[in-house]
Each structure stands twice: as structure tokens, then as C-alpha cells.
Amino acid sequence: MARIEWAFVEAFDSADRDPLTLDQITTLDGNSRLGLQPHLRLVALEYPADDLVLSLHQREKRQTSEAGVDRDDGDDAPVSLPPLRRRPTWLAAHRVDLSVYYRRLEREEFQMLAAIRDGAQLAAAIEAGFAGSGIGQSRRAAHVREWFANWAELGWICAPDLESLL
Template sequence: MAEDVMRPLTPDFRMQGSTSDGGSIQKLAESYIKPNELLSSADRLEIYNRQYWFRVMGAVAEDYPGVLAILGEEKFDQLVLAYLKENPSTSFTLRNLGSKLSHWLEGHPEFAPRRHDLLVDVAKLEWAYIESFDRASLSPLSELDISGLTAESQLSLQPHLQLLDLRYPVDELILAVHRETEPAGVASNAASEHKHKKLKRLPTMRRSVIRLAIHRLENNVYYRRIDREAFLLLLAIQEGATLGAAIEKAFSDSKLSAADQAEKIQEYFAHAAGLGWFCLPPDHSPTKL
């Protein structure tokens, strides 16, 4: 029955009439579900089948309100149905349903041919929001720890810190969506009604390189724009580079003077340290800094 309940719906969101090997769903339902005065065995199975899919599709909609706002309800539902057919639920939690959506979207421009890059950027940011909210927060380095760093030192970034190099200022779009969208409660009837809130006009998006640091502070997630050198520096640290190598990568083709670079580096570290972004690598102790 679980297999039948989780079988993908048709494009018009109805239960399929046959199994993958050509068997009759009607006969299959009759083998283990009794009809009643109002519903046949297949009718009763279809209720469970549709409700399962409306629930998982609703869960994705809750995590990706920006993608929904761009596509509109009909196209969004078709996209999620196609995505979940290729990436079915494999986890005990609905939280992980949309984990592959941004990557999957990169290979599926047919859902928004003219706004494909924008759609992918929005999906990346919305998943980064979830990751930032859920991931761990480790003890940050103290000012004393940071003052003792050398070019050979290695440090890590907080697990909740996400770095994105985007093609559109989608942070503005997502913030506009969040202002209009209230999170669904545990008693929500969204799964049974399968309706999405219609949003007002969204801000116009023009192509513009935006680099974001998405981080959590006091149980709130924030989007912070950073410049190219800061992004490259943080990314290199995140990838395991020594501090000297990370700084070299960040400023390898910079036109700033040595004095200006030094000022920038001091600014970046003061800013990141103030937000608690730096922590020790898992296999290091404070004495190794």
C-alpha cells in the first residue's frame, strides 16, 4: 500500500490508472481496500495517493516561496512534481525534500526559459537559508586567538555560514516574499487544500553579480552582501586553505595598493570575528594556532 500511495500522480494531479508493468490500479486497490457506500476501492486509494503528494509538494512550497512566486502556482506544481519523481523522499524528515532542487533546476531550463538563471539563484538562496538555520554553531575564536594567527594557521568557518556567488540580487526578492508569507503552523490545512498564497508584484530583478554570506545570529538568519575579495577569502578558508594562501587567493589580481589590501584584510577579519564566523578546525586545538 505504501508503494501505491507514493506512486507519482499524473500531470493533472490524479492517481495513475496502471502500474509501471501495466497492471490495473483498480484491481490492485480492490485486493486490499474495501469500498464503501460512497467510494470505490480505487477512489479511497486515490485520496491517500493525492494527499501524500499534496503534503510533500506543500513541504517544498514552504521551503521555496521565492521559486513559487516567480513561477506561479501551476508551473510551480508541475516543477515540484517532476522534481520529486526524480528525487523521491528518502529521509524520515520533510526537511530534506528540497535539498537537490537548485542543482536539479540547473539541468531543467524548460520551466522558466527566460528566467532560468534567476530561478536557480533563488533556489540556491532559499536552500542556503534552510542550511544556515539548521546547521551547528561552534564556539567562535576569541580576539586573543585571532591575534595569534600566522600565515600557516588554519581556521574554519561556522557550519551555519553559507557563501553564494549569484547573478541576481535575489536577496531583495526573497526578503520581499518573506514579508508577505507567514510560515504554516503544524495544524495547517495546506496539504488538504493544496493552495498557495498569491503574492503581490515582486521587485524587478536585473542581472547583477551579488556575493552573499548567509549566517545565523541569535536564531535569526541574515543575508549580508560582501565584496569579491572578502568572498574569495572566506571561500578559501572554508575549503581548508591556510590563512596566507587564502589571503593570496583573495587579492591575487587586485588593483589595490599593499596598504589598502592590509586595511581591507583588517576590516574583513574584524567584521567576521565580530559576528563569530571563525572557529577552530575540528582536528585542531587552541595551542596549534
């Protein structure tokens, strides 16, 4: 949970750069390098801790909205949280208009974004994304198109930071 909360802090505090449009992205080739928004944080978890964070935030929101209601229902009672079972989970924490959100990612999507973040050329990032994947070759292009359309809409993709190219 702490890693998710810290990703939220970093997403809120980090810079914004001009995003590439989907039209700009479609002109790229396999040798192109991309960058990610500085505020985008990728988080790999062994448990779906985002479910736990969401439960706690919903409880907090309920308590805040009921703050003016006089009630004595044992408010100090332990919080009932959903059980967590080990299940790899991949998240992206990002900012939109001074609000921070997170979005679950598919493993391949996460790996591709991580490769882009780490400076890989586009073809290598796509290859890294599908490393060890169960997604068949015939369906991969559709996934890549869908992911890039989503990323462009969210403004996650930008030109690479010049320092990362040195």
C-alpha cells in the same frame, strides 16, 4: 532564490562551534589554518536575488501583520517585484540565536572566506581573496583587518575541524 532559501535552511540546521575571539585571531600567522562555523553558508549569485527575497519577505510580513484586518483589495493580485539586472552578488547566510540572516559580501571577502572554508592556510586564503581584485595593495591590509573584526564579532571564525586537516 532557491539557493538563498536553501542556504537559510542549512544555516538554521547546521551545528555551532566555539568561535575564536579577535585576540585569538590576531595571534595567527600566515601558516595558520582556520575554520568557519558549520552554519555559515556562502552563496555566489549572478543576480542580486537577495533583493527579491527581501521584497517577498517584507510583503509576507505585512500580510501577516494585517491578517486580522478585513479587506477586499484583490489579495490574489500578482506580486510586483523589483526588476533584476545581472550583477554578481556574494552572500553569507548565518545564524544568530536561532534566527537566520544574510549579509552581502565584497567579492574579495567572499573569496577569502571560501578559501578558509576549503582549508587554505591564512596567507593563501588572503592571496586567493584578492586574486583579480581592483583593490590596491596599499588598502588590502585595512580590508583584511575590517573583515576579520566583523567575522570575529559575528562568531564566524573558529578552529579548523580536525577532519579537514587530515
